[in-house]
Amino acid sequence: xxxxxxxxxxxxxxxxxxxxxxxxxxxxxxxxxxxxxxxxxxxxxxxxxxxxxxxxxxxxxxxxxxxxxxxxxxxxxxxxxxxxxxxxxxxxxxxxxxxxxxxxxxxxxxxxxxxxxxxxxxxxxxxxxxxxxxxxxxxxxxxxxxxxxxxxxxxxxxxxxxxxxxxxxxxxxxxxxxxxxxxxxxxxxxxxxxxxxxxxxxxxxxxxxxxxxxxxxxxxxxxxxxxxxxxxxxxxxxxxxxxxxxxxxxxxxxxxxxxxxxxxxxxxxxxxxxxxxxxxxxxxxxxxxxxxxxxxxxxxxxxxxxxxxxxxxxxxxxxxxxxxxxxxxxxxxxxxxxxxxxxxxxxxxxxxxxxxxxxxxxxxxxxxxxxxxxxxxxxxxxxxxxxxxxxxxxxxxxxxxxxxxxxxxxxxxxxxxxxxxxxxxxxxxxxxxxxxxxxxxxxxxxxxxxxxxxxxxxxxxxxxxxxxxxxxxxxxxxxxxxxxxxxxxxxxxxxxxxxxxxxxxxxxxxxxxxxxxxxxxxxxxxxxxxxxxxxxxxxxxxxxxxxxxxxxxxxxxxxxxxxxxxxxxxxxxxxxxxxxxxxxxxxxxxxxxxxxxxxxxxxxxxxxxxxxxxxxxxxxxxxxxxx
Amino acid sequence: xxxxxxxxxxxxxxxxxxxxxxxxxxxxxxxxxxxxxxxxxxxxxxxxxxxxxxxxxxxxxxxxxxxxxxxxxxxxxxxxxxxxxxxxxxxxxxxxxxxxxxxxxxxxxxxxxxxxxxxxxxxxxxxxxxxxxxxxxxxxxxxxxxxxxxxxxxxxxxxxxxxxxxxxxxxxxxxxxxxxxxxxxxxxxxxxxxxxxxxxxxxxxxxxxxxxxxxxxxxxxxxxxxxxxxxxxxxxxxxxxxxxxxxxxxxxxxxxxxxxxxxxxxxxxxxxxxxxxxxxxxxxxxxxxxxxxxxxxxxxxxx
Ligand SMILES: Nc1nc2c(ncn2[C@@H]2O[C@H](COP(=O)(O)OP(=O)(O)O)[C@@H](O)[C@H]2O)c(=O)[nH]1
Numbered sequence: 001x002x003x004x005x006x007x008x009x010x011x012x013x014x015x016x017x018x019x020x021x022x023x024x025x026x027x028x029x030x031x032x033x034x035x036x037x038x039x040x041x042x043x044x045x046x047x048x049x050x051x052x053x054x055x056x057x058x059x060x061x062x063x064x065x066x067x068x069x070x071x072x073x074x075x076x077x078x079x080x081x082x083x084x085x086x087x088x089x090x091x092x093x094x095x096x097x098x099x100x101x102x103x104x105x106x107x108x109x110x111x112x113x114x115x116x117x118x119x120x121x122x123x124x125x126x127x128x129x130x131x132x133x134x135x136x137x138x139x140x141x142x143x144x145x146x147x148x149x150x151x152x153x154x155x156x157x158x159x160x161x162x163x164x165x166x167x168x169x170x171x172x173x174x175x176x177x178x179x180x181x182x183x184x185x186x187x188x189x190x191x192x193x194x195x196x197x198x199x200x201x202x203x204x205x206x207x208x209x210x211x212x213x214x215x216x217x218x219x220x221x222x223x224x225x226x227x228x229x230x231x232x233x234x235x236x237x238x239x240x241x242x243x244x245x246x247x248x249x250x251x252x253x254x255x256x257x258x259x260x261x262x263x264x265x266x267x268x269x270x271x272x273x274x275x276x277x278x279x280x281x282x283x284x285x286x287x288x289x290x291x292x293x294x295x296x297x298x299x300x301x302x303x304x305x306x307x308x309x310x311x312x313x314x315x316x317x318x319x320x321x322x323x324x325x326x327x328x329x330x331x332x333x334x335x336x337x338x339x340x341x342x343x344x345x346x347x348x349x350x351x352x353x354x355x356x357x358x359x360x361x362x363x364x365x366x367x368x369x370x371x372x373x374x375x376x377x378x379x380x381x382x383x384x385x386x387x388x389x390x391x392x393x394x395x396x397x398x399x400x401x402x403x404x405x406x407x408x409x410x411x412x413x414x415x416x417x418x419x420x421x422x423x424x425x426x427x428x429x430x431x432x433x434x435x436x437x438x439x440x441x442x443x444x445x446x447x448x449x450x451x452x453x454x455x456x457x458x459x460x461x462x463x464x465x466x467x468x469x470x471x472x473x474x475x476x477x478x479x480x481x482x483x484x485x486x487x488x489x490x491x492x493x494x495x496x497x498x499x500x501x502x503x504x505x506x507x508x509x510x511x512x513x514x515x516x517x518x519x520x521x522x523x524x525x526x527x528x529x530x531x532x533x534x535x536x537x538x539x540x541x542x543x544x545x546x547x548x549x550x551x552x553x554x555x556x557x558x559x560x561x562x563x564x565x566x567x568x569x570x571x572x573x574x575x576x577x578x579x580x581x582x583x584x585x586x587x588x589x590x591x592x593x594x595x596x597x598x599x600x601x602x603x604x605x606x607x608x609x610x611x612x613x614x615x616x617x618x619x620x621x622x623x624x625x626x627x
Numbered sequence: 628x629x630x631x632x633x634x635x636x637x638x639x640x641x642x643x644x645x646x647x648x649x650x651x652x653x654x655x656x657x658x659x660x661x662x663x664x665x666x667x668x669x670x671x672x673x674x675x676x677x678x679x680x681x682x683x684x685x686x687x688x689x690x691x692x693x694x695x696x697x698x699x700x701x702x703x704x705x706x707x708x709x710x711x712x713x714x715x716x717x718x719x720x721x722x723x724x725x726x727x728x729x730x731x732x733x734x735x736x737x738x739x740x741x742x743x744x745x746x747x748x749x750x751x752x753x754x755x756x757x758x759x760x761x762x763x764x765x766x767x768x769x770x771x772x773x774x775x776x777x778x779x780x781x782x783x784x785x786x787x788x789x790x791x792x793x794x795x796x797x798x799x800x801x802x803x804x805x806x807x808x809x810x811x812x813x814x815x816x817x818x819x820x821x822x823x824x825x826x827x828x829x830x831x832x833x834x835x836x837x838x839x840x841x842x843x844x845x846x847x848x849x850x851x852x853x854x855x856x857x858x859x860x861x862x863x864x865x866x867x868x869x870x871x872x873x874x875x876x877x878x879x880x881x882x883x884x885x886x887x888x889x890x891x892x893x894x895x896x897x898x899x900x901x902x903x904x905x906x907x908x909x910x911x912x913x914x915x916x917x918x919x920x921x922x923x924x925x926x927x928x929x930x
Contacts, residue, residue: 398798
């Protein structure tokens, strides 16, 4: 039995990708003589000194003229064991969308590197995209080994370097193969020029990649694609629900539930033109009939009562933007096609843009442009029945369509939890008992001359919290006290990089910063926390936590009126919020709950940042001498 | 079904094609399937039958008729259409020539292949078709290797290769405006060998000229052309009898045959598996014009 294996290839220009594919096709006899003659003629005309197998894959005239590959090209070859489909995707930066296109259905990603150049930024990008798209197997083809004297040391070096990077990605299975595409070494057969290599040649590996483990046989999902009603005399009452099994296994006699109605029924038969089957699994295209006369139409999902997908209108997804003419911004309205459903979707948030070379998350990015990837929140008109992309590529993926142009402008991979989901509540691990330090805090502080506490500065964006905190720090350090600033924005790059600006995320953000401040205070440092922290309940909880731990907590309300904050608009955020680009901005369309009894209230009339800081320091010193 | 829950590659390709065909039926108002009586369109029609069983195929088929046909193929076309009870629309190149919309090349090697574009586009407009199924395969030709399964055409039927819609997973964007249409290629991922193996597996009937038979032929430009009512040898081209078969069936004036003893489907499979020349290279005088020939024609609206 021969199976189908889908491969996506990627590599930087000139790494030898076309040569490698040409070699695979040629050696598996999938290249025909007339094709070979045509490229030999072209090679000669262009003055190439060898038959340029790469010409086989450069299909469009613009590509031949520019000598680069523009679009995904599909190639086919077969061995007695498997039939292979190669989606050959160009490697240039600007063609991320093509790589994503080619990778979306691939079982294996083949990434090329030139042994001389090593792991480049592009290599990392290709690996990242492969993992993002959930390709279960990755092969790193270390090509041009002939040019590094078939060196094992060089191969090992590249292998280790890539491994270090790959551990940060979600790729299940990585294989490294040293090769020379030009000479055919380790392509079809093991090369005698690299005795030290004990692994398999590329083609042997591709023939043997174990695919059964990649499929999801657990979550039975059947998106209804088309309703078959012959209304003929032979099949008068026949109502069949046709579609492609997305995942899992279905059998006649099993109880199923239809979403969104929630109605349950039993599978009467699973039909095909060739007769009924006893089970159906992905990617079979079949037709279900049910024992009850239930209302089912295109866009419905058939699954099992004890294993249902998420049903939601608030979505959280990683999105690759593919339009060169428009950008993705909060507030944008798009069509979203998911399984057999198309619905309108409103972009409600852009949590961050991901730099696919460094994996850095930029939370200040206002939009996604062509080839950019980010984490995006949507509100849809209709609920979607979906699973996380990581566990289900069929029910976890969607495309975005621009209604004005009808173009496909984005691809999305759904994440499991939405922004508005409840996070685990406090004390989620009731059995974990607090481990108190063995040395008493008072002893530690006294020995080192420390006195920790938390000074919490709350107020609107642009109210001057950070400047005041910096001044306080300067004054304290000058007087010999340990003081540290926990900057909200900076923490969002690290500890809190997974959080956005929804109510839930803001609460969580404040909770974490509060916990860190408390640890610092306990150590003996004055923790200065300039943080909008708009909700009263969150701040009060932190005060209570400090009190329970016997630590001082000073709440400073930086009460600069919003008009003044907006006039300053240091970061340009108010302008964006007013333009509707930053939904949920505190003071504009998200509430700020002022403290009811702050320890200190700073009004602009109290003077500049230095004057205000002096007030705080005076307060702290007064408290100190007071006890 | 096997216990490993793996489909054979042919069953996987079949499932993919059926999914595509159903998606079109669900999302378009007026699909049509191009049916020439050639093997690829026969397989495509067979897949459509399977996709909707036990209901009939819910759209008509269209033949873009150059008027230069092999009689065996036309006979087959009519028989198959009758068996299935589908409606056949014939868009005739001759009508466009007669009406002055197309001007026929004359002289040696002239063919009506190029003229099919005008007739196809007229057929699509007259039928107000919004989705057109084609049996093109990506292994046939370099420009085709880069074409999407759902290939968008503007109001002039033109293809813009640099502006193709990204196509991900099996989520096909079927959106189009009035007057525009989408070409859909359900067997994009099949190769010539897959087609023949499938024909064997499914016991699909194809016109007799696909199997070895004796025929009067002559040599021209390195190809074997059949003497027929539309094509006679020029002076100097000497006809002779040979056992041949056709790998493709197209316009009878420019479709070549190959010398072959393969008289049944199993022998054809053996032959195709061993052959080292593409079917277009071997048998389509017309497609050999230039390296960019197919891309240019597709841009203009060709299949
Ligand atoms: N020495 C050597 N050269 C190679 C090898 N593979 C490819 N090349 C050469 O590298 C250049 C770029 O190859 P090509 O396949 O066009 O690269 P692509 O841009 O990745 O498709 C060509 O000159 C190839 O002949 C190899 O294994 N060894």
